[in-house]
Amino acid sequence: MADYSKDELLQLIKRFGAYLTVKMSNLFSISLDNLDTQSIGALAGLAIAILFTWRLLRSTSGAQRRQPKRQATTPSSSSVVSTHSNANLTFSGDLSSEDSRAQNVIDEFFQPIKPTLGQIVRQKLSEGRKVTCRLLGVVLEETSPEELQKQATVRSSVLEVLLEITKFCDLYLMERVLDDESEKKVLTALEDAGVFTSGGLVKDKVLFCSIENGRTSFVRQLEPDWHVDSNPEIVYQLARFIKYQLHISPIKPERTAANVFSSPSLEQFFGSI
Template identity: 75%
Template sequence: MAASGEDDASKQDLFHLIKRFGAYVSFKISDLFNLSFHNLDIRTIGAVAGLAVAIVFTWRLLRSPSDNQGRQRKRQGAASSNPGVSSTHSNASVVPSDACLPSDESRAQNVVDEFFQPVKPTLGQIVRQKLSEGRKVTCRLLGVILEESSPEELQVKQATVRSSVLEVLLEITKFCDLYLMERVLDDESEKRVLVALEEAGVFTSGGLVKDKVLFSTTENGRSSFVRQLEPDWHIDTNSEIVTQLARFIKYQLHISPYKTERTAANVFSAPTLELFFGSA
């Protein structure tokens, strides 16, 4: 009768434990599904699918202590019925389950916590998130993609692509229609820019072609290119152009080494393009 009472108590404890675990998992699920559907990515979908695995695994963990206790009572009963086994040896071989196993509740919570550990997003995921899933981007070259900051510099030396921005640039080309543009003073400057981009491997990724690198002879010419293309994002270093385009372009990123006041709600700023995406 005593064994029956212990079984009833164990079942009651297990019942309460399952209720607590259910409430905990429900809280985690509610957090997961508070995300809007358009922000769901492969990682989120994988988390939903894997949740079922975590629940089954945890259920097996919850059952194992009860099964072990039942087998332990059977071994203890068999040992006590065997006169050839001393009571000292029997007591030494029976180890209370509480002493060697963590509590059911802490084990269940550990399993769920491990499953919901935050996963560091990839650079591609950060780029898509920062650009709000924008599909067309226009960007000036000087001071953003190139080390040079003025058209006059392009007349006297070879153009140089900034190595720190290259990874971000290639990620943008993977899912965005990217157009690069710049003001140049002569044809030689234009050739130097194209050679620098080609040597950096920008055209080998398949997302950018030479026809999408545009040149003009004036700053207003670049502004006109942007308005004609109607991008989701424009990236520029010229504050006047950024201000002029604020009414026409959905989002803009002003690249400036100095902290600037936000001129409009749709204008963001950063010292460099890579810092905007947190990759530097």
């Protein structure tokens, strides 16, 4: 009986060790620089799970040591077989139940942690610190300078991503306009949408030009880590000078360079919709 109990406990410890090894390897594959509140919570959960399992094993071992001694009288052979069999079944059942409880506790603490939008943005931008982005068709509903003469409307679906980028990136927005009134409409639309309230973007970082290639000049002077544009010609021209580019296009274009990515929209690139 004692040997059987030790074997069962040894198997439990081995199973737990293997299970914990897998969980630890998944957890610590995350860079320490990227640890956030949720990751720290997972580490705390690990400590609690280890403590819980240690106490569980200790209580099981103690219960085995505290079992009452058999009476001196010798029972019949059939009684001995019956008692031994029942004891084995009871111990095996308890062990299985406690093993399951320990694994359930560990599973609860090691549920997959869904990354926040901020974490996704940083990962997708490869920790880039400066981003330039055109307005038409990316941030604004309008797709041509002529439409801006009538109105300017910030796309509601892109707003959350845009604000997240401004939290850790130096963001510049730029566009070609036909007159001063268009500039005012764009700035008013951005202000009404709350783009300037986060503190990461100011009006001086919204740039306007009168020709399409003026945007190319802005980007080359600013030397960003990323540029976002919907004009394939500008994307092609800048491919040699900018580290990464995101080409916004409703139809997936042919990839012109290894450093050029494509997406139907800015928010879809970050998986926020």
